[in-house]
Amino acid sequence: MPKQVRVRFAPSPTGYLHVGGARTALFNWLFARHHGGKFILRIEDTDFARSSREMVEGILEGLRWLGLTWDEGPYFQSQRLEHYRSFAGRLLEKGMAYRCFCKMDESAERKNGYRDEAAGDAALHECARLNAEDSGRRAAAGEAFAIRFKIPPEKTFFRDHVFGRIEVENKILEDFVLIRSDGIPTYHLVVVADDVDMGITHVIRGADHISNTPKQVLLYRAAGEPLPEFAHLPLILGPDKQRLSKRHGATSVMAYAQTGYLPDAFFNFLALLGWSPGDDREILTRRELTELFSLKGVGKADAVFGLEKLDWFNSQYLRNASAGTLKELALKELEAAGIGDSGPESLDAKLELLKGRIRKLSDFSTVFRAFFSDDFEYDPDACKKFLKDPKLKEWIPALYALYLAAGEFTLESAEAILRGLAERQGIKAGLLINAVRVGLTGQGVAPGLFDIMQVLGRQRTLARLERLGGYLNRTISN
RNA sequence: GUCCCCAUCGUCUAGACGGCCUAGGACACCGCGCUUUCAAUGCGGCAACACGGGUUCGAAUCCCGUUGGGGACGCCA
Numbered sequence: 001m002p003k004q005v006r007v008r009f010a011p012s013p014t015g016y017l018h019v020g021g022a023r024t025a026l027f028n029w030l031f032a033r034h035h036g037g038k039f040i041l042r043i044e045d046t047d048f049a050r051s052s053r054e055m056v057e058g059i060l061e062g063l064r065w066l067g068l069t070w071d072e073g074p075y076f077q078s079q080r081l082e083h084y085r086s087f088a089g090r091l092l093e094k095g096m097a098y099r100c101f102c103k104m105d106e107s108a109e110r111k112n113g114y115r116d117e118a119a120g121d122a123a124l125h126e127c128a129r130l131n132a133e134d135s136g137r138r139a140a141a142g143e144a145f146a147i148r149f150k151i152p153p154e155k156t157f158f159r160d161h162v163f164g165r166i167e168v169e170n171k172i173l174e175d176f177v178l179i180r181s182d183g184i185p186t187y188h189l190v191v192v193a194d195d196v197d198m199g200i201t202h203v204i205r206g207a208d209h210i211s212n213t214p215k216q217v218l219l220y221r222a223a224g225e226p227l228p229e230f231a232h233l234p235l236i237l238g239p240d241k242q243r244l245s246k247r248h249g250a251t252s253v254m255a256y257a258q259t260g261y262l263p264d265a266f267f268n269f270l271a272l273l274g275w276s277p278g279d280d281r282e283i284l285t286r287r288e289l290t291e292l293f294s295l296k297g298v299g300k301a302d303a304v305f306g307l308e309k310l311d312w313f314n315s316q317y318l319r320n321a322s323a324g325t326l327k328e329l330a331l332k333e334l335e336a337a338g339i340g341d342s343g344p345e346s347l348d349a350k351l352e353l354l355k356g357r358i359r360k361l362s363d364f365s366t367v368f369r370a371f372f373s374d375d376f377e378y379d380p381d382a383c384k385k386f387l388k389d390p391k392l393k394e395w396i397p398a399l400y401a402l403y404l405a406a407g408e409f410t411l412e413s414a415e416a417i418l419r420g421l422a423e424r425q426g427i428k429a430g431l432l433i434n435a436v437r438v439g440l441t442g443q444g445v446a447p448g449l450f451d452i453m454q455v456l457g458r459q460r461t462l463a464r465l466e467r468l469g470g471y472l473n474r475t476i477s478n
Numbered sequence: 479g480u481c482c483c484c485a486u487c488g489u490c491u492a493g494a495c496g497g498c499c500u501a502g503g504a505c506a507c508c509g510c511g512c513u514u515u516c517a518a519u520g521c522g523g524c525a526a527c528a529c530g531g532g533u534u535c536g537a538a539u540c541c542c543g544u545u546g547g548g549g550a551c552g553c554c555a
Contacts (some may be wrong), residue, residue, distance in 0.1 A: 012555045013500055047554055094493075104553055163483070172481050172551080180553040187555045211550035234484080234548090241547065269490090272504095276491055280503045299491080302548060306489045309505045319518085357517045368494050433514040445516035 006036025006201050009063075009070070012044040013055035016252040017062030019305060020206060020236045023270045026132030027233060028204050029068045030293040040198060041073035043106065046190055047267070048078070060172050062253040063232075065263050066270075067286070075198070084185035087193040087223065088147050088178045091447060096222045097178055099145040100127040102179070109166075109183045125175045128164045147179040149219065157215040161231035161295040174438065176215060188212065192219040200228050204295075207232040208303075231295050234274050235302045244305055254356050260333060260361025261310065262298070265317040269310045273303045283316055315359040326351050339373045349455045353447040370441040371455070374463075382444030386434040393472045395432060396427060398463040409458040415450045439468030 009025040017025075040313060041063070045051040060074070077084075091097035124469035128150055139145055151174065178189045185193075195203060211233050220227050238248035250256060256266055266396035276299065277284070277292040284292070308471065318326070330351055349369050358364070370376040378387075402417050403409065418436070422429040433449050440452055440461065453461045 010555090014555075044555060050554075070479065090539095100553085102553090148553090166482070168481065175550080177553045182553080184553085186553065191555085206549095207483075208549055209555095212555095214482095232483090238547080239489080243548075274490090274492065280490070280492070282490090282504055296494095301484055301486095303491090304489060304507075309490060312505055315517095359517095382515085426516090430514045437515060441515085447515095447517085 003201060003283065004200050005032060005035040006040060007032050007037065007204055008042050008073075008195070008198065008200055009068075010042040010044050010194075010205075011048075012047060013052060013059060014047060014050040015055060016058040016254060018244070018251040018268070019253060020251075022062060022066060022068075023236060023273060024204065024206055024233060025063060025068050026066065026267065026270050027275065027293075027298070031107055031202065031295070032071075033290045034293045036202070038071040039068075040075070040200070041070040042075045042194060042198070043073075043077065044187070044190065044195055045076055046184055046186070050183070051078075051253050057322070058252075058254065062257075065254065065257050066267055067263055068371050075194070077080070077185075077194065080274070081183075081185065081195070083197065084189055084193050085179065085183070088185065088189060090220055091149065091178070094222070095132075095149050095150075097149050098128050098130065098175075099139055100148045100175075101126065101130075101138060101143055101145045101359045102127060115160075116165070121169075128175060129387055134385060144181045146177045148175040148182045149215075149222070151175055151215075151218065156217050158213055158227065158230055159212075160210070160227065161229060162234075162298045163232055164212065166210065166213070170210075170214075171219075173215055188215050188219060192216050192223070192225075195228055196220070196223065196225045196351075202229045202231060204231045204233065207235050216317050227363045231298065233298060234300055236273060237302050237304050239304055239306065241302075248305070249307075250325040252473045256280075256310075260363070261314050262317045262321070262329075262361075265314040266310070268317070268322060269313045273305065274299055276325075283313070303367055311359050318358045318361075319356055321349065321355075323348065326355065326430075333361045333364045334372055337362075339365055339369070339375075346455050346457070353451055353455060357445075357447070365446065367443060371452075374460070378438055378442045379444060382438045382442070383475075386438050387472065389431060389435075391427075392431075392435050393469075395427075396435065396465060396469045396472060399432065399436070400462060400469060403458070403462060403465070409453075409461075411450050411454050412451050414461075436465070436468070439471075440464050 007028045008396045009021075009028050011021050011025075027038050031037070043056055043059075045056070048212050056074070063070070063214065073370075088097060092099070097098050125148060149172050153170055155167055155169055156173075156330070157165055159165055172233060177186050179185050194200075203370075213230060213232075217227060244251055250259070253266075257263070264286070267286065268282075268289070271284070271289050272282060275293070278297055281288075321329070327347065330347070354364075354368055354371065358368070364372065399418060399421055402421060403414070406413060406417060418432055419429045422432050433443070437446055437449050437452070438444060440446075440456060446452060458463070
């Protein structure tokens with residue numbers, strides 16, 4: 001038990017950090033923090049053609065956004081090529097691997113052959129039969145070769161913290177390539193070589209790696225190394241239960257950052273996707289999550305990535321955000337939307353008003369745009385609902401005149417004036433209130449009308465009332 | 479095709495030892511209350527153990543099968 005926990009997140013930089021990868025990283029991070037261990041970041045970039053520096057940056061950016069700090073790394077496999085070659089070299093010497101002189105396309109053909117022949121001996125690669133002298137001679141003569149691992153007979157099994165015992169017949173495993181003919185090592189080799197080198201104690205990764213695991217177990221055995229513990233995480237699916245992909249919308253974590261989700265909310269949401277603390281709690285801080293996290297709470301069934309609940313988490317976090325952070329976030333959002341010059345003097349008051357109804361940061365520049373900019377549209381639905389009474393054409397200018405003439409413009413006076421007008425006209429105040437709301441905010445959904453007036457100020461309120469009057473004149477014919 | 483895995487409300491899930499489950503919570507949805515709209519909030523509602531066999535006094539929980547879904551079968555990771 002005294003052995004320190006060491007886990008790693010090992011993405012390949014062939015794409016951005018997607019939600020599945022983020023969840024894997026998150027669980028590793030939680031596990032490491034829970035046990036006071038180390039969380040190591042390793043970049044699996046041995047596929048030179050598809051890897052790029054940009055993708056590495058993108059992945060780091062995503063991890064940082066989520067607050068998944070790493071203790072070691074990032075290590076780059078492209079810089080550790082010698083380690084892998086010597087690892088493979090040792091297996092070659094021990095006769096546990098062999099040189100394969102097949103051309104690449106030849107092995108592709110043979111591959112197809114295997115499938116038709118219902119496995120069996122066909123899986124025995126012919127290069128495995130080459131004797132050591134011939135093999136050595138051809139290599140010395142400069143003939144290109146790959147190094148394949150020789151799958152031993154019998155069965156292989158391993159214990160998984162979430163799936164239990166998994167066993168396979170070795171004959172379904174084919175002699176896989178360790179080192180490509182260009183000298184670059186492949187996945188299975190680099191993973192185990194590095195996990196051994198880096199002292200990884202727990203391999204926590206996606207369930208799509210379950211079927212790779214037996215091959216890796218064999219590699220550990222061949223190298224005479226003890227097995228790490230394994231925990232495979234159920235996959236994250238799209239709403240149609242298919243593997244999550246771009247078809248389902250954003251899969252990149254940073255896309256969520258840009259849409260206005262709070263990292264804490266995203267973190268909390270992701271933590272509960274495939275894992276449960278065992279009770280009914282849902283809103284949990286990182287600290288609580290860290291304390292509660294355990295592999296035992298990880299479920300086996302794949303989980304659907306559902307946006308509604310994410311939105312709910314986000315609104316919860318937004319609601320509880322301190323005035324300071326909310327302000328900072330709002331400013332950033334407004335700036336990104338190109339809204340910046342509309343009376344930030346009352347920003348605090350506006351945010352206080354909006355706080356409880358925001359679901360995403362992007363709401364600042366969309367549904368609540370009118371609070372920060374004079375450049376906004378009337379929502380068609382709101383117009384249909386609240387601007388249909390023809391008499392509004394008279395009432396709104398009348399209200400405008402009253403506000404213009406009034407000596408003061410306070411919350412109380414503004415309300416008293418409006419209600420007075422309604423009373424004299426023998427109509428319900430709500431009729432005016434709702435219409436004015438559309439005029440001031442463009443929406444049928446907003447905080448209390450008189451609060452809005454205060455926050456907008458007399459000038460803007462009057463200007464918008466004027467604009468509303470114009471709109472009514474144009475749309476209501478009599 | 480072959481191998482591996484999974485299966486509780488539409489979604490995320492609770493459900494250690496089978497009885498406390500006429501299956502709990504949350505999101506979403508639908509009512510009602512509040513209200514100046516919406517949101518928030520309060521209350522209430524709808525809604526699931528995939529199916530079929532066993533084992534057992536008793537199964538969502540154990541076993542087998544079926545169906546459905548997912549994953550893996552690269553000189554990708």
